[in-house]
Amino acid sequence: MAMERSYPAVLADRYAELAPTLAHHSVGWLNRLREESAARYRSAGLPTPRVEAWRFTNLKDLVATDFALAQALPPVALDSLPRSSLLAVNGHVLAFVNGKLRADLSTLDDLPAGVTLLPLSEALRREEGILSAHLGRVVETVENPFIDLNTALMEDGIVLSLAEGAVLDKPLHIVSIGVSTQGGDKPVAFFPRLLAVLGKNARATIFESHAGIGDGAYLSAMLSEIRLEEGAHLEHYQLQNEGRAAFHIANAYAQLAAGAVYDHFALQIGSRLSRNEVHAALLGEGARCHMNGAYLGLDKQHLDSTTFIDHAVPGCSSREVYKGVLDGQAHGVFQGKILVRRDAQQTDGHQLNRALLLSRGAEVNAKPELEIYADDVKCSHGATVGELDETQLFYLQARGIDRDSARALLIEAYVQEALDEIGNAEARLPFQRLVGGWLKSRKD
Amino acid sequence: MSLIEIKNLHATVDGNAILKGIDLTIEPGEVHAIMGPNGSGKSTLSYVIAGREGYEVTEGDILFDGKSILEMETDERAIAGIFLAFQYPVEIPGVANTTFLKAAVNARRKAAGEAEVDAMQFLKLLREKTKLLGVTDEMLKRAVNVGFSGGEKKRNEILQMAVLEPRFAVLDETDSGLDIDALRIVADGVNALRGPERSMLVITHYQRLLDYIVPDKVHVLAKGRIVASGGKELAQELESTGYAGYADTEAA
Ligand SMILES: Nc1ncnc2c1ncn2[C@@H]1O[C@H](COP(=O)(O)OP(=O)(O)OP(=O)(O)O)[C@@H](O)[C@H]1O
Ligand SMILES: [Mg+2]
Numbered sequence: 001m002a003m004e005r006s007y008p009a010v011l012a013d014r015y016a017e018l019a020p021t022l023a024h025h026s027v028g029w030l031n032r033l034r035e036e037s038a039a040r041y042r043s044a045g046l047p048t049p050r051v052e053a054w055r056f057t058n059l060k061d062l063v064a065t066d067f068a069l070a071q072a073l074p075p076v077a078l079d080s081l082p083r084s085s086l087l088a089v090n091g092h093v094l095a096f097v098n099g100k101l102r103a104d105l106s107t108l109d110d111l112p113a114g115v116t117l118l119p120l121s122e123a124l125r126r127e128e129g130i131l132s133a134h135l136g137r138v139v140e141t142v143e144n145p146f147i148d149l150n151t152a153l154m155e156d157g158i159v160l161s162l163a164e165g166a167v168l169d170k171p172l173h174i175v176s177i178g179v180s181t182q183g184g185d186k187p188v189a190f191f192p193r194l195l196a197v198l199g200k201n202a203r204a205t206i207f208e209s210h211a212g213i214g215d216g217a218y219l220s221a222m223l224s225e226i227r228l229e230e231g232a233h234l235e236h237y238q239l240q241n242e243g244r245a246a247f248h249i250a251n252a253y254a255q256l257a258a259g260a261v262y263d264h265f266a267l268q269i270g271s272r273l274s275r276n277e278v279h280a281a282l283l284g285e286g287a288r289c290h291m292n293g294a295y296l297g298l299d300k301q302h303l304d305s306t307t308f309i310d311h312a313v314p315g316c317s318s319r320e321v322y323k324g325v326l327d328g329q330a331h332g333v334f335q336g337k338i339l340v341r342r343d344a345q346q347t348d349g350h351q352l353n354r355a356l357l358l359s360r361g362a363e364v365n366a367k368p369e370l371e372i373y374a375d376d377v378k379c380s381h382g383a384t385v386g387e388l389d390e391t392q393l394f395y396l397q398a399r400g401i402d403r404d405s406a407r408a409l410l411i412e413a414y415v416q417e418a419l420d421e422i423g424n425a426e427a428r429l430p431f432q433r434l435v436g437g438w439l440k441s442r443k444d
Numbered sequence: 445m446s447l448i449e450i451k452n453l454h455a456t457v458d459g460n461a462i463l464k465g466i467d468l469t470i471e472p473g474e475v476h477a478i479m480g481p482n483g484s485g486k487s488t489l490s491y492v493i494a495g496r497e498g499y500e501v502t503e504g505d506i507l508f509d510g511k512s513i514l515e516m517e518t519d520e521r522a523i524a525g526i527f528l529a530f531q532y533p534v535e536i537p538g539v540a541n542t543t544f545l546k547a548a549v550n551a552r553r554k555a556a557g558e559a560e561v562d563a564m565q566f567l568k569l570l571r572e573k574t575k576l577l578g579v580t581d582e583m584l585k586r587a588v589n590v591g592f593s594g595g596e597k598k599r600n601e602i603l604q605m606a607v608l609e610p611r612f613a614v615l616d617e618t619d620s621g622l623d624i625d626a627l628r629i630v631a632d633g634v635n636a637l638r639g640p641e642r643s644m645l646v647i648t649h650y651q652r653l654l655d656y657i658v659p660d661k662v663h664v665l666a667k668g669r670i671v672a673s674g675g676k677e678l679a680q681e682l683e684s685t686g687y688a689g690y691a692d693t694e695a696a
Contacts, residue, residue, distance in 0.1 A: 390497065395534035398494050399548035399604060400522035400555075409547060413538025413587075 006045035007063040009145070011189060012038065014069050015152045027127060033136050034152050041148035056333040056365040057275055057304045062247045067219055068186035069153065070098035074179045081177060084437050085270075086209040087239050087430040091171035094119060094158050098179055098218070099190025101156050105175070114166030114202075120157035120193055130161050134197050138225035138253045142279075146249050150191040150223035157193030157222075162202035164229075171205040171235075171427075178246055180216025189219035194252075196224070198232035198260075205235040205427070210250075212243025212270065224252035228260035230284060235263040237427055239434065241270035244301075248274035256316075258284025265422045266293040267431055268303045269438055275304040275333075282309070282316035282344075289318045294418035296438055297330030297362070304333035309349065311340045311374075317348035323418035324355040325411060326362035327442060336381070337369040344374045351381040356388070356414050358407075412439050445510050447472045447643045448493075448612055452504035455492045462488045464668035465504070470612070473640040477654055477679060478647045480665035481687045486647045487531050489665070490614045493645075494528040495521050508612065522548075523555045527610030529601040531617045531647075536588035541600070544588045545570065545607055552608070573606040577633045578626075594621030602633045609637070614645045619653040631656030651683040666690045 015038040019031075046063060047054040074097065094117075095105035101119045111117055116130065123131055139147045158174055176192055198204060210220060220242060228234055234254070242248045248271040254262050266276050280289045295303040309318045324332040334353045355364040368381045388410050396406035415435050422428040448470045455463040462485045470476050480486055492499045493506060495518040505512050513521055536544065550560045561569075570584065577599050589597050598618050605613055615634065619627055634644070634657050646657055654662070654676060662678040663670045664687070671690045672678065 391534050392536050394494075394496055394518060395530065395536065396544070396547075397518035398522055398528050398530075399544070399608065400519050400551040401547050402519045402551065403517070405547065405551070406519075409539055409544075410536070413536065417538045 003048050003050050005048055005050045007048055007059060009042045009045040010063050010065075011067055011149065011153065012042040018069060018153060027124065029132055030124070030135070037148040038152035041145050041152060044145050044148070046145055053306070053335070056335070056367070057273070057302065061273065062219065065217055065219070065247075066186055067189035070100060070188040070190045073097055073100055073102065081211060081213050084434070085211040085241050086175060087173070087207050087237070088433060089171055089173045089207045089430055091173045091205075091207070092117060093173045093175060095175040095177070096156060096192055097177045098188050099156055099176070099192050099220075109170070112167060112169050114163035115168055116159065116161040117168070117172065118159055120159055120195070121155065123159040128159065130159065130197060131195070134225070134227060135195055136225070138227055138255050139223070142253065144251060146221055146251055147223055150193060150221055150251075153189075154191045154193040154223070157195070160194075160196045160204065160206070162198045162204055162232075164199040164201060166199065166202045168204035171207055174206065174208045176208070176210045176220060176222065178210075178212040178218040178220050178243055180212065180214035180218050180243055180245065182214070182216070187217040187219070189221065192220075192222040194222065194224040194226075196234065197227045198229060198234055200229045201231040202229070203233045206237070207427075207430075208238045209241065210239060210248060210270070211241045212246050214243060215245055216243070217245045217247065218243065219247045219249070221248075222250045224250075226252065226254035226262070228254065228256045228262060230257045231259040232257070233261040233263075235424060235427060237264075237422070237431070238266040238276065239431070240266065240268040240274055240276055241434070242274065244270065244272060244299075246271045248276070250275070251277045252279065254280045254289075256280060256282050256284060256287035256289065259286045260284065261287070262289045263423065264289070264291045265427075265431070266305065267434065268293070268295040268305065269434070271301065271303070273302040275306060277306045277308075279308040280310065280318070281312060282318065283312050285313050285315045287316045290421075290423070291318065291320045292421035293322045294415065295322075295324040295332055296415065296435070297324070297326045297328075297332055298442060299328045299330060301330045302333075303330070304335075306333070306335040308337045309339070311338070311344040311347045311349060313343060314345045314347070316344065318350070320351040321418075321421045322353040323414070324364060325358065325415060326355065326364055327358040329359075329361035331362075332364040334364070335367045335369070337371065338379065338381070340370075340372040340374050340377055340379065342373040345376045347374060347377040347379065349377070349379040353383050355385045356411070357385065358388070358411070408439065415439065446470060446507075447509065449507040449510075450504070451507070453489075453492065453501065453506065454503035455488065456500050456502055457488060458498060461502075462668050463492065466665075466668070466670055468663065468670060470643045470645065472643055473638075474660045475638065475644045475646060475657060477659040477662045478645060478665050479649065479662065479679060479682055484665045485668040486665055487616055490528050490616045490647065493526065493614055494518055519551065523552055525611035527605050527608060527613040529605060529613065529615040529618050531620070533589050533597040533601055535590045537590050539588050541584045541586060541588050542570070545604065548604070548608060570607065573603055576636065577603050577606065578629050579603050595623060595626045598622055599626065599630060602630050606633060606637060611641060612643050612645075613637075614647070616647045617649065618646075619648055619650060627653065628656060651679045654679045664690055
């Protein structure tokens, strides 16, 4: 039987169920936005591997799961979550459990002048002008059913807005914890939303830790909209460390005005199936983007990193390095598209992706894609997939180091090198700790 | 008892016969040199001694302390006291030289049932050895052999030997790529390790090294066999005559 291009739109019927209960349904423009999104999503459904962009990641298990929207907060004590599964970051914290704000776990200290930072639920209640001005704008023209799904069903999230020249004094740490349901309850789905708008020359740092409690399934599907005005600089670090039966489908879209800088790094180590998409549109001259990441997969994990860098104007630069380590029967996917439009002369775009396979059952699909319409550009990409180097292993063993320890040393070196792409040493540290834990927990 | 005894050793590499019946016995405290044309099997012999994968012994035996080592893994041989200074030292990006040396020292201590080496104590030990060999602190911090010059790599090999204090060391062309000063430094380092309990097999193309590290015996390896053995004067002889006289010695 030939496969169709779309799966049924799971959760689409939940919109009708949710609509009347939405605290904010009195806001007309938002209701319209939601309804349009829900309708679009319902008719489009979810992509099957027949759709080129989803060739390597099959959503069939997600589609086969009967999710419910997260209801009241589970009475979970966060002590049950090992601290080590989150990034250790000092900063403002906004914590969510199954997508709902946990004020008791959040700390928003005094904010500097020109900074607005608050939960989306509160911003909606206050009908903050920034929402009607920006929510949905960055992704307006993008076709992606997960955007529509998030917009239709989002309940809470984060709104960060910086006025011209404002600086967020400490990093913002977004903590999202999925708690899987017990017994006969349906697995939950939640749709956090981040809206970050940085005015001219504003600066901010955002960390995200996505983790889970319990062994069951849930769906965590965040959407981030990021707008960087001229000269603004955002450092954006993501940790995907969801529960091992969880689905994680996250989408981040950034727009950069002239001279803006977007520094991004994503580490994926959790979930059973994940797709972390990061998109950056370089819309003003001299915009720069670093889009880096690493994925470490074990057992039957499926970890997909999909990125898109759009060079729309002249004189922008992008640098992208992704590294993966796959053990057991893990499946890694890297898709990196760089589009250089006809006007984007003097584009400087480099991409590298490497994967290390530690077992016969492990697999990686890499699809670098350079689409270049300008003629005066410096662009390159490289991809390698390999195993541990036998010569290096022999050298270490010849010094008395046993094979397992030698492998562990080489794997650690490889992973640490991936983290070296995080230019900011302070931001690198929490990732190094996490990776150290991962290396210890995996057994040869 | 001889420290190392190689008996009628035949070995293949990826199915190709390379070593074709080598006999070589080294007593404790002795230094032997092996010379021989390119491709004669010198490095192959060193890898077979170290137990490299893909190097298969098809006949004969290697005894260390009177016991066969053929069934031992590479790391087990190293811990038993066998050391190979590589002709081409391997670069290991991402692993600091110090980390690597410490892991090697701790592997030995673990096997001996001892606790891991104290970090301060280890650094002190390292300082002593590096001074002797002109290895800088900077080289210790860098990834193993990455970005090292040819000569630095060779000095790093001897540093490892000095730290690990093996009982039997094979030095595979440790002199190649060294300038005259470095050659003397390395030779001094090697000589400092000579002792009544420690034996060495020095593979070289040049008589010059043997002026510094004076061997007890010299062997000529050609086409996978030892075709001549003698005292240190054999090396001098080879310097003037070359290997021409040995080229046809292989039995048809
Ligand atoms: N994987 C292999 N498959 C087939 N032949 C091999 C392989 N590796 C090495 N050889 C061959 O084995 C022979 C011996 O090589 P070896 O490296 O031991 O020589 P050597 O005496 O150390 O030479 P040199 O003086 O140049 O270092 C060479 O002819 C080489 O081509
Ligand atoms: Mg050789």
